[in-house]
Amino acid sequence: WEQEEDVLRDLRLFLRGVTESLMVERRFKIFSKPVDIEEVPDYLMVIKKPMDLSTLLTNIDEHKYTTVGEFLEDAELIWKNALEYNPDSDPLDRHIRHRACALKDGIQTFIRDRLDRDFAKLCEEIKETR
Numbered sequence: 846w847e848q849e850e851d852v853l854r855d856l857r858l859f860l861r862g863v864t865e866s867l868m869v870e871r872r873f874k875i876f877s878k879p880v881d882i883e884e885v886p887d888y889l890m891v892i893k894k895p896m897d898l899s900t901l902l903t904n905i906d907e908h909k910y911t912t913v914g915e916f917l918e919d920a921e922l923i924w925k926n927a928l929e930y931n932p933d934s935d936p937l938d939r940h941i942r943h944r945a946c947a948l949k950d951g952i953q954t955f956i957r958d959r960l961d962r963d964f965a966k967l968c969e970e971i972k973e974t975r
């Protein structure tokens with residue numbers, strides 16, 4: 846019914862807010878586009894499901910997410926993939942892992958500070974009826 850579509854529209858606005866707040870940070874630039882497979886030929890052998898901030902935005906616009914939890918499952922791939930693909934102790938790997946951890950904390954804090962729990966529950970209830 847119409848009110849449900851209003852809730853899901855608000856969810857998309859909230860999720861774009863999370864994603865865009867991260868995309869504007871220079872330290873997260875490396876996460877804003879898919880890893881270039883030409884630059885990193887073995888990437889898809891190591892990482893089963895690549896993810897990046899621009900793909901999150903596309904998914905939001907394509908109404909892929911009905912709850913914040915579904916969005917977080919994809920958002921978490923960004924930093925988990927970075928930790929998995931860049932595990933070494935050399936400075937470059939340490940640097941991208943540090944940024945991956947900062948991205949994880951940024952997402953969690955944005956949601957803790959800005960997401961209304963009742964709104965989140967309403968989205969979960971809509972998902973159950975579909």
Ligand SMILES: COC(=O)[C@H](Cc1ccco1)c1ccncc1
Pocket residue numbers: 875876880884885926927930931937941
């Ligand atoms: C999310 O980005 C990555 O995981 C790539 C992996 C990568 C390794 C070599 C080229 O690219 C990355 C890019 C730049 N600096 C660190 C790592």
